[in-house]
Amino acid sequence: MGSEAQAMLLEQYFLEHDAQLQKLKVTTEEYRQAVLALYQLAMTDCGGARCAATVLLSLYDGDSWQVDLADICCTLDADYFQHVITAMKGRGMLMKEPHQLLEQGEARFKQLADEWRFFGRTSQGLAL
Numbered sequence: 803m804g805s806e807a808q809a810m811l812l813e814q815y816f817l818e819h820d821a822q823l824q825k826l827k828v829t830t831e832e833y834r835q836a837v838l839a840l841y842q843l844a845m846t847d848c849g850g851a852r853c854a855a856t857v858l859l860s861l862y863d864g865d866s867w868q869v870d871l872a873d874i875c876c877t878l879d880a881d882y883f884q885h886v887i888t889a890m891k892g893r894g895m896l897m898k899e900p901h902q903l904l905e906q907g908e909a910r911f912k913q914l915a916d917e918w919r920f921f922g923r924t925s926q927g928l929a930l
Contacts, residue, residue, distance in 0.1 A: 826891050826894070826895050827891075827895070828888055828891040828892045828895055828896065830892070830896060830898070830903070832888055832892065833888060833889065833891070833892025833893075833896055833898070833900075833903060834903040834904070835885075835888075836884075836885040836886075836888035836889040836892065837858065837889055837892070837900040837903050837904060838903075838904065839881075839882070839885045840854040840857055840858050840882070840885050840886065840889060841854070841858060841904065841910065841914070843882060844858060844914055844917075844918075845914070845917075849877055850877055850878050850879070850882055852873075852877075852918065853869075853870075853873055853874050853877050853878050853882075853886075854878075854882065854886075855914055855917070855918040856868070856869050856870065856918065857869055857874065857886050857889060857890075858889070858900050858911070858914065859911070859914060859915055859918065861889060861890070861893045861899070861900050862899055862900055862901055862911055863915075867915075874886055
């Protein structure tokens with residue numbers, strides 16, 4: 803393969819890579835709003851609260867908290883489902899843990915973990 807063909811393939815690769823990154827683009831403010839909405843839902847007494855709590859706790863400490871994806875897909879309405887997607891993109895692309903985006907985030911997440919501790923892994927003690 804000639805150098806011109808290699809250059810074209812490389813350029814195509816970078817264009818496709820940039821297009822993929824654009825799909826994952828999220829701002830810190832969008833991430834913060836998603837975390838806040840999910841946190842507020844998690845602190846309520848409704849069916850979506852467990853889903854929101856496990857999403858946030860899994861983004862915070864995935865070794866101790868796992869998410870039931872089927873539950874998220876079947877329980878949350880479209881707005882909260884979008885908040886989950888935004889929070890996942892924010893955690894991955896911005897490399898910030900969700901508690902870092904909220905005032906008193908560490909204390910709030912410890913409270914959240916305490917409220918939902920029976921969903922955390924208990925073989926190594928309580929999560930968080």
